[in-house]
Amino acid sequence: MSLGIAVRNGPAEPVTPWSKEGAFAARSPIRPQSFEFSTGNLPRNEQFEAWRASYASILDLTAPAPVEDGFAAQHQVWDLGSLAFSRVSTNGLAFTGLAGRGRHDPLDHWLFTMLLNGHSTTLAAADRLEGDPGSVQLHPLGRAFEGNISRSEMLMLFVPRDLCRDLAHVLDAAAFSRLEGGMGRIFADYMISLARRLPLLDVSELPELVSATRAMLLACVAPSRERLEEASTSISNMLLERARCYIQANLHDPDLDLKGLLHELGISRSRLYRLFEPTGGVMRYIQHRRLVAAHVALADANDRRRILEIAESCCFSDGAEFSRAFRREFGYSPSEVRAGTHHGAPGWPSLDLDVPTTPTQRLNTLLRRLQG
Incomplete structure (x- = not known):
């Protein structure tokens, strides 16, 4: 039975110590x-x-x-x-x-x-x-x-x-x-x-x-x-994940705001602020996700929209404001991404397993890319 979950009307494996032979063996879960x-x-x-x-x-x-x-x-x-x-x-x-x-x-x-x-x-x-x-x-x-x-x-x-x-x-x-x-x-x-x-x-x-x-x-x-x-830790984790899902589903809606998010979660404003404190705040997180979405669109060779059109689709009404926010976030301009100077995951190098990298960094690079 498939375990993909949709409600419609919506580990790392533990390892054993070194063996007697000196090999580091992974225990199958x-x-x-x-x-x-x-x-x-x-x-x-x-x-x-x-x-x-x-x-x-x-x-x-x-x-x-x-x-x-x-x-x-x-x-x-x-x-x-x-x-x-x-x-x-x-x-x-x-x-x-x-x-x-x-x-x-x-x-x-x-x-x-x-x-x-x-x-x-x-x-x-x-x-x-x-x-x-x-x-x-x-x-x-x-x-x-x-x-x-x-x-x-x-x-x-x-x-x-x-x-x-x-x-x-x-x-x-x-x-x-x-x-x-x-x-x-x-x-x-x-x-x-x-x-x-x-x-x-x-x-x-x-x-x-x-x-x-x-x-x-x-x-x-x-x-x-x-x-x-x-149950505070489990509750906070579920609330944060619900908030992230709500933000992602409404990322391109200019009316996405705190009021809608508070209504969706059924929590106080102070509780919401505490959930997003590690990421710099709610609005900072929303802007980051919008900039990531814009970066992905700009790096897509099949997306023929102008930079300003992509900015507007990500709820930036002013092109200059978008460019400044984009450069602050990633360290380079939207036009550089569109020109192909920077592509792949925003702010980090693309994960190319054909390019030699140190084994300890491959996982780090992958996880950073997945983090978005």
């Missing part, structure tokens, strides 16, 4: 245990029953269409020790929690679900929960509920009650709800980052991952000063 299942390998008339059986310990599934016609579904599940995480793709179906089927021993996990596409509806006593792409929902599997879901892709995080036993009342109070606001969006981004990172993770990193996930979910479900402090 040991990945967390995972498994995949797809109904595509089964006869069409057996596909739904196989999918239903794979969830029988937590849900009773019902197909809305004749099962003889086939049922397309697949998932990949990662065993994280104290947590389980999965990415799921399924045709539409109805579901019922086992507590609602009279089972007295249903699994009592909390299930956090984030739809990547599709829609879901959950009914539980007086609660009605609508799920849309990008929203994170909380289902307690030990309580009665039922619902339906359209053809969808989703991410699921299974949190055992024992992992958060001391704060069970907090999660139970949030049962059958969506994580809303800025903190909810942060946790949605965190789940996407988990899906991307897990295939590259080493098992030695699992305890730290579980601890960070626990801190993150508690900070997002029931924020408090202590919980926010415990």
